[in-house]
Structure formats: C-alpha cells, structure tokens
Amino acid sequence: MVSALFPTYARADLAFERGEGAWLTASDGERYLDFGAGVAVNSLGHGHPHLVGTLSAAAAKPWHVSNLFQIPEAERLARRLVQATFADLVFFTNSGAEAVECAIKTARKFHAVEGRPERYRLITFEGAFHGRTLATIAAGGNPKYLDGFGPPTDGFDQAPYGDLEAVRALVGPQTAGVLLEPIQGEGGVRAAPPRFLAGLRELCDELGLLLIVDEVQTGIGRTGRFLAVEHSGVTPDIAALAKGIGGGFPLGACLATAEAGKGMTVGAHGSTYGGNPLATAVGNAVLDVVLEPGFIERVAGLGVLFRQKLAELEDRHSAIIESVRGEGLMFGLKTRVPNVEFAAAAREAKLLIIPASDNVVRLLPPLIIGESELAEAARRLDAACVKLESAGAAR
Numbered sequence: 001m002v003s004a005l006f007p008t009y010a011r012a013d014l015a016f017e018r019g020e021g022a023w024l025t026a027s028d029g030e031r032y033l034d035f036g037a038g039v040a041v042n043s044l045g046h047g048h049p050h051l052v053g054t055l056s057a058a059a060a061k062p063w064h065v066s067n068l069f070q071i072p073e074a075e076r077l078a079r080r081l082v083q084a085t086f087a088d089l090v091f092f093t094n095s096g097a098e099a100v101e102c103a104i105k106t107a108r109k110f111h112a113v114e115g116r117p118e119r120y121r122l123i124t125f126e127g128a129f130h131g132r133t134l135a136t137i138a139a140g141g142n143p144k145y146l147d148g149f150g151p152p153t154d155g156f157d158q159a160p161y162g163d164l165e166a167v168r169a170l171v172g173p174q175t176a177g178v179l180l181e182p183i184q185g186e187g188g189v190r191a192a193p194p195r196f197l198a199g200l201r202e203l204c205d206e207l208g209l210l211l212i213v214d215e216v217q218t219g220i221g222r223t224g225r226f227l228a229v230e231h232s233g234v235t236p237d238i239a240a241l242a243k244g245i246g247g248g249f250p251l252g253a254c255l256a257t258a259e260a261g262k263g264m265t266v267g268a269h270g271s272t273y274g275g276n277p278l279a280t281a282v283g284n285a286v287l288d289v290v291l292e293p294g295f296i297e298r299v300a301g302l303g304v305l306f307r308q309k310l311a312e313l314e315d316r317h318s319a320i321i322e323s324v325r326g327e328g329l330m331f332g333l334k335t336r337v338p339n340v341e342f343a344a345a346a347r348e349a350k351l352l353i354i355p356a357s358d359n360v361v362r363l364l365p366p367l368i369i370g371e372s373e374l375a376e377a378a379r380r381l382d383a384a385c386v387k388l389e390s391a392g393a394a395r
C-alpha cells in the first residue's frame, strides 16, 4: 500500500506492537533488543511502570490548560531541573529543535537588553546537528538539510569542531555566543577534544559571549552525568534539552542562568503546548528515576563495562569495526562497511541500532538496561560482524 506520509524517512519495514524495558516485539512476533531507544528518547525503556502510571493518572486530569494559567507540574519540573544543573530558569518546549530555537532567541535577547542588539550571530560547528527548523538547519550548516529551502537563516558562522583558534578568528562585533553539542550525536558520536569546552568558556568570558550547549541528545544522564558538559567541569550559560527528558513523551526545555535569561520577560517568547500538564507530569516521572541516588553513576559504570565489550569486538572484527567512541551509554562504532549495511545486519540479528554521519552506527540503549542485556547486545553485534565478514569474503 502506498503511504500517505511525506516520504521524508527511509523507514525499515518493521512495526512494533509491544515494548517492555529494552525489548520491542514486532507485529510478526519477533523480539528485538532496542539499542536505538527511539534515538536516545526512551531513557527508561518501554512500558516503564512509573511512566505508565504517571501518564495514566495525568490523563484523568486536565490535559492542557495553556500557559495563561499556573501549571504546578511544570513549576515542579523546572525547579528540579534548576536544582540538578547550572540553571536558574527553564522554558518548556515540545521538541529539541524548539529548545535550541529558544536558546538562540535567549542569547540574542540577552545582548539586546544589554544595549548591544547588533550581537546576534552564533558560532556553530561543522558536523553539528541542532534540528530541522529553518534556524536550526542554518545553525547545523549541513548542506544536505539546507538545500532547496531558500537562503539559510542569517546569524550563524561555522568553525571546525574542536578548533579554538578558528573560533577566536570568527568572533566579530556581531557575535553573541557559541553553540555546540558536547558530544556530536548525529555527527557520529564525536566528542569535543579535552579542554575545548574549557577553552570556549574562557574565550566567552573574555569577550562577553554566551556559551550555549545543545544537550538534546547527551542530556538527562545519557553520558553518565546529568549533563554531558559536566565532564569538562564547565558551566554553560544556556542549555537545550529534549529527547530523554520525556522518556517518549514530546518534551523539551531551554535552561538558562538568571543573567543569560534576563531578556526573556513577559511576551518575549511562547508556546501553546510547551510544558503542558501531561508532558511535565511525565518529565517529573523521568526525573524521579534518573535523579534517584546512584542511577546516573550506574549508567557511567555500565558504559565502562560495555566499552570493554565493544573494544573486544573491535579487536576480533577489525575488518568491520574501525573504532569505538562514546561516553556513558552513548556509543558510536565507526564501521569499515557502509554503516547502513552494518545496521541492517544488526537488525537481522534482532538488535536495533542507529546510523549517524561519518559512517558511524550509534548504540543508545535505554538507561535502565541490564548487564545481561549489554552482553546479549555484544553477542548480537558479534553475529552481525561474522555475517558481514562472510559476505565480504564471498564478494
């Protein structure tokens, strides 16, 4: 049957009927181990009892009241995000791109209320991904996503990722700040080099610029810290969150210090759905689990364990796997075969993983994953490699 959906995705011919933890059951009854987690979204896996219970209870109360009224669940979620991070203020959105848009607007407005409205440009990085709205494709700078959509939105200058001197050279009288992912996700699980974030922080302090981190993929415990920027000891001014924060319910957030957010006064920004009672009830339920003492430390520990298994696979299958990257439970395998072929082979072994740029496949298990499931994923990756090796030998 011809699909009535925009054909903007190359979808696998696979639909799922049930989910439990890290497992998905397809409509043909086959069980898959889910190491994509809906692109780092299902942080607590599928059917988590606390999320199901919370959403069911919220469904019996008003779903939506608009931001013209008090929303206690949103107040509570904002307060908890502030307590867990560098931030003083939160704006809720429905997606990652909207969280980044809010971050961009917050930075521009900061300089405007400081009396420097000419400072509206942000320095962004090659290989970045910030979403698919008109401003965020311009921020990402990927020609594949910009092509055919008219002149790119003005206000973004790109530097090579990790090149501090290039950033310094790009700073001009119109520069408002720097926007980056601490670990590039779609770009191929590329981590900023050591000291890069610290160097950017120093540069921003020296020149009166804002440091904005896009933690849409890396945030909420994914890398073994609540925010990935914490690994570097750096305090940003603004951060964008989404994906894992809703555990599958559409929810994003823009976090800012009181200083960086001081331009966002009454009427400066808005969202009809943003932070509605359903979404923020679920966001609070996600935090109930992720902020439990020891949860994020466990993610970091499991990451170390899984990295060892991946390093063994890399040794055993050096014709297939070129390198292993990542932090916490966010891994990338750079493959020597086309990454989509590798992902297809893994799917045949009933393991779901996600291609990224730079010929990388991402492994993004739910954060509630168990040790035995990590071992099972390694076995399935091994099987996929063996299959690809014999296919290569037959060529």
Ligand SMILES: *Cc1c(COP(=O)(O)O)cnc(C)c1O
Residues within 6 Å of the ligand: 094, 095, 096, 097, 098, 100, 129, 130, 131, 132, 181, 185, 186, 214, 215, 216, 217, 218, 242, 243
């Ligand atoms: C996924 C992603 C986005 C966009 O999020 P959407 O919810 O698809 O709009 C932005 N930035 C990063 C780093 C992402 O991984």
